[in-house]
Amino acid sequence: MVKIYRRYEFEHDLDTVLKVCFFDIWAQENPFSDLPNIRSCKLQKREEREGKTYLTVLYSAHGQIPKFIQHLIKPRMLSWRETGVWDPAALVYSFQIIPFYFTSIFTCKGTWSYHPVSDEKTIQICDGFIEIRMPVFGPFVEKEIIKNLYVNLDNGYRDGAKKMSEEKRRKG
Secondary structure (H helix, E strand, C coil): CCEEEEEEEEEEEEEEEEHHHHHHHHCCCCCCCCCCCCEEEEEEEEECCCCCCHHHHHHHHEECCCHHHHHHHHHHHCCCEEEEEEECCCCEEEEEEEEEECCCCCCEEEEEEEEECCEEEEEEEEEEEECCCCCCCCHHHHHHHHHHHHHHHHHHHHHHHHHHHHHHHHHH
């Protein structure tokens, strides 16, 4: 099992951070398609109930599959469904990744939480884990997934911070 952890600081208020990092993303037809290793990302279902937002998102990735596991993992297998719940009272989005292949050996769960520090500073934290229960290859595959995930998360942070700064300049 490998821990997922990223902490990002935005020099913006909570409402702006949530708008850019959550609400605007799910208003797009194919968010994250500009990130490395993501071929497509489609919101399949969005449902509001009991004050929470429930999402189902379909992902397809592309990337270099290491030679020694290409006999096990094919490019079409780099796809999954994310189910998540946004709880605005707690400022937490809880998610679970459900692969279309290898469902019995793969687990990934976590949260995105938002912490307003001041009127001009908000902290965003991704906290979770990935576990691949496969002898010998599991730990290696976990590390490869984490490496690619961190590239995407860090790019998303930079893109989000840039969008927030542009919006702040426009408002004056």
